[in-house]
Amino acid sequence: MKYYKCDKHKIEFAFLDNSCLSFDNHNHISIYAVGLILAGSVVLKKKNVKYALTRxxxxxxxxxxVHSLVPCSDQYSIVTLCIGTEFLATNTLQDGNALxxxxxxxxxxxxxxxHLHVDAFSAALELVYGMYRQPDYDYSGIISETKDFIEAQPEDTITLDALSQKIFVSKYYLIREFKKIIGLSPHRFQIQNRIRKAQRLLQNGSTVTQTALAMGFYDQSHFxxxxxxxxxxxxTEYIYSLEVLD
Incomplete structure (x- = not known):
């Protein structure tokens, strides 16, 4: 795995070469992910529909x-273009394509x-801009408040009781509605956000031990x-996989 990152413009490429990794249900915060299969085949699941994808x-x-990705060949290769909503908000389609x-x-x-791959990504970028202007997701006020609270400080110790008291609902209602709307339980959503924030800390020079402690993990192996x-x-492998794009 290798990451080509451009923090200046909030855009990156993630490259998996001859991989056999599976990715369970997860989502991306403020990111549009555009994936291109380079070799092999996978099954992508989103909105409870499975799609068989090949080269x-x-x-x-x-x-x-929420989506998952499972290989259905011995190995597969994929490049994923990750575009932050900040990139879309601050660049026109023409400028975005140039960058x-x-x-x-x-x-x-x-x-x-x-060059054919780049042309395919460029065409997809136009679709992403269209999706950004007319997003099709919506959240109730209660769940949106909970989601924002977790995203803001994922490293904090947040109990279901504390969350439910904060928004004046029972914790059972919170779990059910959060998973129905977001697709993940509050705990799993928090862990995912901790790891995403940990990636940023590691990229900025924090050690594995420092990052584990900063993100609220009780020991390094757990992290x-x-x-x-x-x-x-x-x-550690993530740190060595990083390549900064100017």
Missing amino acids: DDLFIIPPYM FSGLADRLICDGVLD IKYFKKIVGITP
Whole structure:
């Protein structure tokens, strides 16, 4: 696994080469993910529908959509373009395409993508802009407040009792409605957000031990276990997989 990251423009490419990793139900916060299968085949599940994808198939996952990815061949290769909503808010489609093309040149030089792949991503980028202007997700006020609360400080110790008292509902109602709308339980959503924030800390030079403590994990092995489950590789492997794009 290798990450090509451009923090300046809130955009990155994640490259899995000859992988056999599976990714359980999860979602992405404020990110549109555009995946392109380069080799092998996978089954993508979103909105409880399964899609069999093979070489040159492309898919788009909007923010908060719960999805999973399971290989159905011995190995597969995939490049995922991750576009932050901040990128879409601050760049027109024309400017966004220009920035994307410049960053994609690095992957062409590395032999990860070819020009036809870049054209496919460029076409998908136009669709992403359209989806961003007319998002199809909606959250009730109560669940939206809970979601925002967890996202803001995922490292904090947040009990179901405390959450339910904060929004004046029973914890059983909260669990049921949160999972129905967001697709994950509050606990799993919190763990996922801890790991996403941990990725940013590691990228900025924090050690594995420092990051584990900062994110509220009681020991390093516990942190590594969840990190690998969500990201697919260990924190140390993640650090070595990073390549910064200017």
